[in-house]
Amino acid sequence: MSDSALHPLDRAIALEPLAAHRYQGQTNPAYQNMVGPYGGIIAAILLNGVLEHPDRLGEPVALTVHFAAPIADGRFELQARPMRTNRNTQHWLVELSQDDGIAAYATAITANRRDTWGTTDAEFPAVPPATDVPLAELPPLRWTGCYEMRFVEGAMGEPAAGPHPSRTRVWLRDKPARTLDFAALASLCDAFFPRIFLRRPGRVPVGTVTLTTYFHVTGAQLAAIGTEPVLGEARGSVPAQRAAGSDTR
Amino acid sequence: MSDSALHPLDRAIALEPLAAHRYQGQTNPAYQNMVGPYGGIIAAILLNGVLEHPDRLGEPVALTVHFAAPIADGRFELQARPMRTNRNTQHWLVELSQDDGIAAYATAITANRRDTWGTTDAEFPAVPPATDVPLAELPPLRWTGCYEMRFVEGAMGEPAAGPHPSRTRVWLRDKPARTLDFAALASLCDAFFPRIFLRRPGRVPVGTVTLTTYFHVTGAQLAAIGTEPVLGEARGSVPAQRAAGSDTR
Numbered sequence: 054m055s056d057s058a059l060h061p062l063d064r065a066i067a068l069e070p071l072a073a074h075r076y077q078g079q080t081n082p083a084y085q086n087m088v089g090p091y092g093g094i095i096a097a098i099l100l101n102g103v104l105e106h107p108d109r110l111g112e113p114v115a116l117t118v119h120f121a122a123p124i125a126d127g128r129f130e131l132q133a134r135p136m137r138t139n140r141n142t143q144h145w146l147v148e149l150s151q152d153d154g155i156a157a158y159a160t161a162i163t164a165n166r167r168d169t170w171g172t173t174d175a176e177f178p179a180v181p182p183a184t185d186v187p188l189a190e191l192p193p194l195r196w197t198g199c200y201e202m203r204f205v206e207g208a209m210g211e212p213a214a215g216p217h218p219s220r221t222r223v224w225l226r227d228k229p230a231r232t233l234d235f236a237a238l239a240s241l242c243d244a245f246f247p248r249i250f251l252r253r254p255g256r257v258p259v260g261t262v263t264l265t266t267y268f269h270v271t272g273a274q275l276a277a278i279g280t281e282p283v284l285g286e287a288r289g290s291v292p293a294q295r296a297a298g299s300d301t302r
Numbered sequence: 303m304s305d306s307a308l309h310p311l312d313r314a315i316a317l318e319p320l321a322a323h324r325y326q327g328q329t330n331p332a333y334q335n336m337v338g339p340y341g342g343i344i345a346a347i348l349l350n351g352v353l354e355h356p357d358r359l360g361e362p363v364a365l366t367v368h369f370a371a372p373i374a375d376g377r378f379e380l381q382a383r384p385m386r387t388n389r390n391t392q393h394w395l396v397e398l399s400q401d402d403g404i405a406a407y408a409t410a411i412t413a414n415r416r417d418t419w420g421t422t423d424a425e426f427p428a429v430p431p432a433t434d435v436p437l438a439e440l441p442p443l444r445w446t447g448c449y450e451m452r453f454v455e456g457a458m459g460e461p462a463a464g465p466h467p468s469r470t471r472v473w474l475r476d477k478p479a480r481t482l483d484f485a486a487l488a489s490l491c492d493a494f495f496p497r498i499f500l501r502r503p504g505r506v507p508v509g510t511v512t513l514t515t516y517f518h519v520t521g522a523q524l525a526a527i528g529t530e531p532v533l534g535e536a537r538g539s540v541p542a543q544r545a546a547g548s549d550t551r
Contacts, residue, residue, distance in 0.1 A: 137370035
């Protein structure tokens with residue numbers, strides 16, 4: 054497949070092996086944010102260092118990303134190391150560096166899932182189907198052009214009615230459509246605008262410092278979703294301006 | 303202060319500097335779990351490597367712990383490194399190793415908090431005060447002797463009534479009482495028993511693989527709480543047996 058036939062997400066997360074545990078990649082303009090790349094694509098790149106690693110055991114179950122410094126447009130190096138490999142779980146550290154040091158890093162766990170007793174306590178919220186919710190006009194950034202968003206509640210500048218004014222519920226999908234997988238989902242999980250943009254009119258400087266994603270899903274389940282939109286929900290516990298923390302994005 | 307005058311938590315997390323970024327510590331029998339130390343005390347030890355580091359900037363805002371392998375009773379070495387230091391935020395990696403390699407590691411962020419606009423969207427649940435809730439009899443493990451727990455709902459083997467059967471609400475306090483600080487809170491955040499113990503009778507093998515804590519609180523606020531109990535709430539999204547993930551503890 055030629056490079057231009059690839060989905061923009063696959064182009065953006067592509068890694069070229071350099072040596073054991075080491076890869077080279079480069080930022081992709083399609084996912085540009087106001088300063089540097091959109092955080093979600095950085096999360097997907099870091100996870101991809103695990104996904105493409107020849108020693109990987111099982112599928113991702115958890116990912117914690119640290120956005121440590123601004124990322125410059127251009128090349129970066131990725132180092133992905135299994136810190137510990139057990140019989141059914143594997144613990145990872147992935148570092149993204151540029152000339153002036155580490156710009157982002159992540160820890161992850163991959164595991165073999167087993168068929169055991171389980172139950173789901175989370176409930177799917179009562180929301181209209183995506184087809185009944187209009188496509189939102191998004192702020193004209195490059196990365197927002199890579200997603201379709203259909204806000205059920207809590208669009209930017211429109212605090213949700215009811216007891217959770219900082220809650221957003223939104224149908225999300227890659228644009229152009231792309232079958233969901235772990236990398237795409239890792240990226241999608243950062244697509245929520247900062248909670249303070251919901252609670253306060255006007256824009257203030259804000260930056261994500263860390264983001265943790267738990268994957269309660271298998272690769273087969275993601276593939277079965279295909280290109281259908283998924284419902285995202287965000288809620289800030291303590292929306293604030295410039296207090297560091299993952300829910301202040 | 304003599305060693306025996308220290309609170310058991312302070313003895314358990316004590317670190318002796320070895321060299322730049324390196325400390326030595328040892329497991330403390332007071333916090334023993336069924337196999338190795340209680341995970342919360344490991345979280346507190348890892349965070350303490352940041353708290354005691356001479357280059358630390360600000361206070362903890364986030365901590366992600368990986369429980370990578372069983373920890374043997376006895377000595378361990380800790381390495382705590384700032385991965386990136388910015389003007390107001392600092393990103394950390396802390397590794398705990400024993401003879402056979404890395405047994406646990408953590409990432410953390412510390413930051414200078416600034417006085418800015420903020421609001422609290424989280425609501426304090428309607429629960430009786432701790433003084434009206436009886437002290438629970440806990441399973442006779444060493445570490446459970448280090449805590450007082452008063453279950454408002456969701457005690458072990460007693461699924462909560464209502465829509466969230468895997469939810470626990472519990473008043474928690476160190477035993478003996480100790481003024482709250484970041485290390486004590488990091489430890490307390492692992493004090494919730496595995497959600498499956500709430501949903502299924504009988505005991506099954508279960509282990510925490512990772513735990514993320516966001517500190518929406520300052521050190522001064524923690525000190526103001528003093529030795530008062532704090533309310534903990536736990537809820538599993540997908541309680542399961544042996545599926546890896548932080549909420550399957």
